[in-house]
Amino acid sequence: MRPGKISESVLKRSVLKQIKTKRQEVIRGAEVGEDCAFFSFHEKEGVLVTTAPIVVNEFENIAFELTAIVNNIAACGGEPAGVIVSAVLPDKILESVVQRLSGEMERACRNLNLQIAGGNTQISKTVNKPILNVTILGKKEKKLHANFHKYEAGQDILLTKWT
Numbered sequence: 704m705r706p707g708k709i710s711e712s713v714l715k716r717s718v719l720k721q722i723k724t725k726r727q728e729v730i731r732g733a734e735v736g737e738d739c740a741f742f743s744f745h746e747k748e749g750v751l752v753t754t755a756p757i758v759v760n761e762f763e764n765i766a767f768e769l770t771a772i773v774n775n776i777a778a779c780g781g782e783p784a785g786v787i788v789s790a791v792l793p794d795k796i797l798e799s800v801v802q803r804l805s806g807e808m809e810r811a812c813r814n815l816n817l818q819i820a821g822g823n824t825q826i827s828k829t830v831n832k833p834i835l836n837v838t839i840l841g842k843k844e845k846k847l848h849a850n851f852h853k854y855e856a857g858q859d860i861l862l863t864k865w866t
Contacts, residue, residue, distance in 0.1 A: 711735055730845075738775035743845050751781040751841040759833040762803060766811035771863045772837050773815050781841035785820035786812060789836040794828045804833060 709718075714735060722733055730749060731741040743749040753775040757768040769786075776783045788808060792801065801824075812819055817839070 739779045739781070741779070741843065745845070747845055748842050749845045751776050751779055751843050752838065754836065754838040757835040757837055759804065759835065762807050765804075765807045765835075766814065767863075769808070769811045769837060770815065772839055773817065774861070774863050776839055776841035777861075779841075779843065781843035783815065783817055783839055783841040785818045785840045787820055787838045787840075788822035789838075790822065790824045791827050791830050791834045791836075792824065793830050793832065794826050796826070796833065800833075804835075808835070 719733055719735070725732075728742050728744060729740065730743050731737065731739070733740070739751045739753040741749050741751055753772060755768075755772045755775075757765060757772075759765065773783045790804070792804075809819065820840070
């Protein structure tokens with residue numbers, strides 16, 4: 704397969720078709736074109752969750768990439784609150800670089816008013832660049848969950864990147 708996101712047909716055939724377990728708390732789950740899951744554990748509010756990797760080519764791209772991931776929550780009408788970061792780092796990485804990565808992530812989170820709520824850090828011989836898997840959690844009124852894809856004239860559209 705080519706590097707990057709898998710094709711929609713492979714996603715449908717080899718990933719989504721395998722997901723069979725359902726729970727009532729999961730209001731919206733894995734679907735084509737869906738960037739957030741929506742959970743309801745409370746009468747009035749639910750939890751939006753989105754996740755994406757950041758391959759660190761340059762430290763400057765952390766804030767840009769994090770903003771694009773946070774935008775998934777905002778685009779679904781939610782308020783981003785916390786982030787969980789799972790990092791896989793090359794075995795040749797210096798501790799000073801780990802400290803700089805953490806500092807850049809914190810600065811980006813501060814600018815987006817996100818709390819780093821947890822995560823995991825691993826060292827691996829199989830990667831040659833730091834990979835940060837970022838999971839962002841946000842909140843949203845439960846009554847608004849059905850409007851994920853309801854776009855209307857007059858709404859603002861904010862683009863954060865293009866490919």
